[in-house]
Amino acid sequence: MDVARRQDSGSAPLTTAACTAFARRRSALACLALAGGLLATAAGAQTPPLAPASQGVFGALDHGLRPTTLAADAPLPGWSLRERMAFHHVPGVAIAVIRDGQVVQASGFGLREAGSNDAVDADTMFSVGSVSKVVTAATTLRQVAAGKLDLDRDVNSYLRSWKVPDAPAFSQDTLTLRMLMSHTSGLTVWGFEDYLPGAKLPTIVQTLDGVAPAKNDPVRIDFEPGSRMRYSGGGVTVEQLVLEDTTRKPLEAIARGAVFAPLAMRRSSYLNPLPATLGNIAKAHDKDGNLTALPRGWEAFPEQAASGLWTSANDLGAFVGALLRSYRGQDDFLPQSLAQQMMSEVSPSIHGLGPRLEGEGQTRIFHHGGSNDSYRAWIEGYLETGDGLVILTNGSNGSKLMMEIRNALSDALGRGVNPPLRTLALPPAAVSGFAGSYRLDTTVPKDLAGNLSGAFESDVLDVAVSDASVSVQDKGSPPMKLQALTPTRFIGPGDISQMRFEFVRDARGEVHSLMVARGNAQAWFRREPAQAATQ
Template sequence: MKNRKLARVLSALMLTGAMGMAAAQVPADGGTASLEAALAQGLRPSVLKAGEPLPRWSLQARMAHYKVPGVAVAVLRNGEVIYAAGFGVREAGTTDAVDADTLFSVGSVSKVVAAATSLQLVAQGRIDLDRDVNTYMTSWRIPAAPGIRNPTVTMRMLLSHTSGLTVHGFEDYLPGEKLPTLVQTLDGKPPAKNDPIRLEREPGTESDYSGGGVMVEQQVIEDVTGTSLVEAARAQVFDRIGMRRSTFENPLPARRGNVAKAHDKEGRLTALPRGWQAFPEQAASGLWTSANELGAFVGALIKSYQGRGDFLSRDMAIRMMTEVSPGARGLGPELSGAGTTRRFFHNGDNDSYHAGFEGYLDSGDGFVILTNGKNSKGLRGEIRNALSDALGHGVKPLIRTVALDPGASDPADYAGTYRLDAGVPMDLRGELADRFEFDALEVKRTDGYFTVGPVGEPDESSPLLPLTPVRFLASRYDVELRFHRDAHGIVRALSVETPTARAYYRRQATPPVSLDAGGADPVRKGGGR
């Protein structure tokens, strides 16, 4: 671990619960003093309501709040890990400290490492991104799908989640549970816990996150190389970067040592007697890695993209970091931003572990976050905010809502039913076709406040936090709603927006419009213009 002395200083600050001012930006010379402040006093939420003071939380305090025993982080500057450290313990109730080499399960972050394995095979001419993957597989094939036009699935589609294949994610397996083979997973046969992985729409027409598609990718890798993913990833990725402890082996053998154990929402050890679950869907969610080594992987991708590394060719790295329409993902990672804020990232969530990484392609900065508690998803976000603030790119600044008068007449008529306009091209709807796939929305007003959710499913509603009189944050879905009030004062539609996608919903049964007495301007019945 680099900067071991700094890590000890930071740990001391953490143990004393130091508090203070917001973290400053990391100096351009790679100094790490502000990282001390970021983790010791700079954790924060993503959204604050009007009038709420900005908290300055310590990592120690938030770990206690979320009941998360252990955390590891790494920070990159110019494509190199300049800081890596562990905090807390691998197992609650012990003194087994987490360090930068502690192994954590990283959930769907696995998909990006699997993608890098595939892209190495593409670079070697062993896989073509745009060839039918059924032509590569000898152990299993995507079954015929009657009624689906153009059923050809390619590696480019598998990596970008545009394949049209089913199964979003997978369940964990406890010690003692029998693990399925890859073919059993693909066919959804016991002991696999998932449905069969099958085509449900024409490949290439819609963005739909599919862990099932990534398992097809794994089958391609194994059939092309004649080895397991464990061996293929070691040869194509881990050995090239120096990731000596990282592995797709499942269940992870205890002999590897220095493993962050799994904890439930109360911070208690779970998945006994071993202390961690197994993830037989290896390419989709089975990677075990450390802050040091995942940081090195992120750095290798950054340097390849910038043309100063040899892990991937620059051309291949650029392809990896280019959006595949109609989604917003590249060949493995999620992508966002432009210019100096251009970034690639991915989060991972298994039952007892939450992880994530982010890399800035222009500057070469980045970070890795690993945790070992069921409640740590919120903690991961707060750490992400602190590290992003410290790096100083302004990618995800604090969002402050505004106070609207509950009795104001303008927003009073937002309530109603809105139906998706399916005529909006899927290229624009993008990721929302997957994570916000509702055909009809209901906006309700209660005590002056609004909520939004799918029609007929009140338990799925999200509060709407006002950003302007017409823009609201639906925090549950991490999307923004924009109400469209026309020149006659009538709310006719709303848009659901993210930085990379937009869906359009038309209001049902909008207030009637009539002509005034002179037959001139249309007005709303019962009200003014």
Template sequence: MKSTMFACTVVACFLGATAHARPPADRDVAELADAIQRGLRPSIVKMGEPLPAWTLQERMAHHKVPGVAIAIVKDGKLAYAAGYGVRETGTRDAVDADTLFSVGSVSKMITATTTLQLVSQGKIDLDRDVNAYLKSWRIPDAPGIDRPTVTMRMLLSHTSGLTVHGFKDYLPEEALPTLVQTLNGTPPAKNKPIRLQREPGTRADYSGGGIMVEQQLIEDVTGQPLDAVARAQVFERAGMRRSTFESPLSAARGNIAKAHDAAGALTALPRGWQSFPEQAASGLWTSANDLGAFVAALIRSYRGEAGVLPPGITRQMMSEVAPGTRGLGPYLAGSGSTRRFFHNGDNDSYHAAIEGYPETGYGFAILTNGENGYLLRGEIRNAISDALGDGIKPTIRTVALDLSAPVYADYAGSYRLDPVVPADVLGALPDWFGYESISITVANGAVTLALPDESPANLSPLSPTRFLATSVGAELEFHRNAHGVVHALSVVDGGSRIYYRRNAAPATSTATAGSVGGRGP
């Protein structure tokens, strides 16, 4: 009954919201908007099965996400923005293009753009020791690290060697830490101290902690809080009139998408939304209109048109920094017409994404206010890719294999990380798949991956040697040598690869050694 009531509420308010959305004048944009509403699909389908085509309201109800806002960019301009569903379940408070959502780590893109504005003005040098700028706090020396110099280029590209992947949300009644308390990991901060864990510049390792160092540097250099600096350097230049780093967000701002749990129930009561005091890393509140305008401004900046950054510094922003695959802020992928920058954002009850294609001028922003929003976000992303016809998110078809056949039995065993694989080959994979040891079992017609402190993951075959670990978000490729022996496997994500050598003795259980890292928020 609760699920039915939730679905009816979403559908009713979805129809109301779309009825008030301005229809796109551009035919291509209209087709994109229609695809978003009617063309959602899964990422993985078994070979031979028909491909589902879902409506947005169906999937909002399925995932119990009350509200969504989406912006479409064309030719480097915001072409369409609309809200779907409601700000609060059980009400008729419709989401619109100006509704404020928390966008998690998408915040890092605005922070990076703020920093790069200061770089373009000569106030920050990308390759100078950040301790030379910091006044209120400094990165402490770390035992065993001979060259502890951290630069802004390293902070922006997540190659700084600093700790703390992400941060926990704060409920309305909880005290909020100051920036220095967050950096030191002292109460009421919930995180550990932000410290060096390896020599800077030697490995890509996502660090929300490093972004908080970036915030402290911005505030020390300018003498102003991040929100004021971002307003002058980014919000006003990009036309982001509703965006703010305010923490906690004041109810007086109005038109706020409230937080909902996995069952679609209102949470973070009595206010209805959490606080994110780690502003630079995850504290931005923004709207579809604003976030779409930001994506558009970055595309124009890259093209040398009137945007938010000078073109030279934008091209640095959009160039990979080894040994990772990120630029100075964004994730980067593709080439030619599919060259793109992107970033996801995930707080407990809010999930967002941005993506832009500098060569074609297309882009989009997705904002949601439910704990399962990350699932819905992926299905919306599939619809956009299909409508653009860019081939970025093709349907993955799994194949039917008799995994009980003897040829697959010797995939089973324990595998240990090969430490000599160059960091440039590893890319960003160690961020979330840095396990020292993994284990494979083959039983009952299934191949299963076991990881420390996680539930076993069934692997879906893509070929006789290549399998998809859906819950992990990567592919596994087994290597059988010329002697017919399975001696290793690779974990593959795009152009990044981690190599595991098989232990001499087959595994007798799914127990594994400790992890040196794992997928974070």
């Protein structure tokens, strides 16, 4: 195994005493979602070397970082990890690469704390935001495999300390774990705010009911379960309570027995706030690369299942590898049939039982990102080949950097999953007929809309054109600037699972519809007649 990793004597595994102490604290939580970078900082920190991992796939980190979209005639930029960490003001990064279900390279780059000499290594603990949901899903599926939980049973039959409130407005308001894990439950609350050091943390029931000190609205059903997809950290919090109420243990203990210990993930924890005694922790940094969340240096994430996992590149790489091997029938971490359910879309979602999914054949992948205030994380697995990657960052500007790293590693793995998208510069005349309002065509079968069924707040999209720039605005949301792939086909913002927009012209040259697609889903918006008549 070619693993480039630094050892740190401060990397203490979690102890039984720590877990016991947490269990006691959990009673108060009702037993519970760059400047210093690789460069020398103003404080004189020594530049940690990039060299130990610049072999194999990691060679791409010297010259292969790139954006997701490029102008048609633009050369690949060939950025290095070093220069992009400095550009994005992200002090520290940890990366793991998986080949054939095994971690083959893992290393840290940059600093745990800007202005210090504390280098990141492959065992440095990072907050991973919503990547927590995938580890929680695996914890739940281990319980399902053991016959202790059923994916399709009413979750209220498991819950003891709280119940999902009835939603009599809908003909069917029964929720299942399958719905919670695939974001088809109809539950509210997309995500959660972080908590600074010293802030009082809510119990899980306070979070579900939206009661102070929780910062979120109550978690409630507001559309018929199973009818649409809407991402819901609130739903994953209900999943956490199912685990805790059925085992009478905190999530930390459940995950340690079901996932962390079997996979030797000794640097992983749902403890919040994370104890400083664990050592080798990547501290939080703001958009300018400055230390934040003081005096401790990191926030707390009491919604543990949804966003509260702390882990390392080595540990998360081992986890991704175990999922890949299970899917391919090479490991009994999960039974193959259950792993394949985990990695199959639950209609109408782009999610399976936890991960997001896309592609087919050798481009069939699962992935999930994580985004807390000061940390960004990414996991990705190539289901047919057993390859994969993990990226962890400790800066609030980490999202763009993370995707540039992802592009480099994916290119180096050679699977053709995400080649650069080449965009066009169109003359104003090419887009002059696009402006107007487009209303959702409700006669198109809902099943065709799939994962787009919950993507828009209203039934009307407003298209604006300025010179040759085209933007689409949903009610109450900022305009989305589109990039042209052809004279009529455009791509929305983002780096993963972007929406595609196509303006449909008829034989008379008139634009009468706007088709929006994401994966296998399509939603059709017809141009308002009054708008069409005035063009």
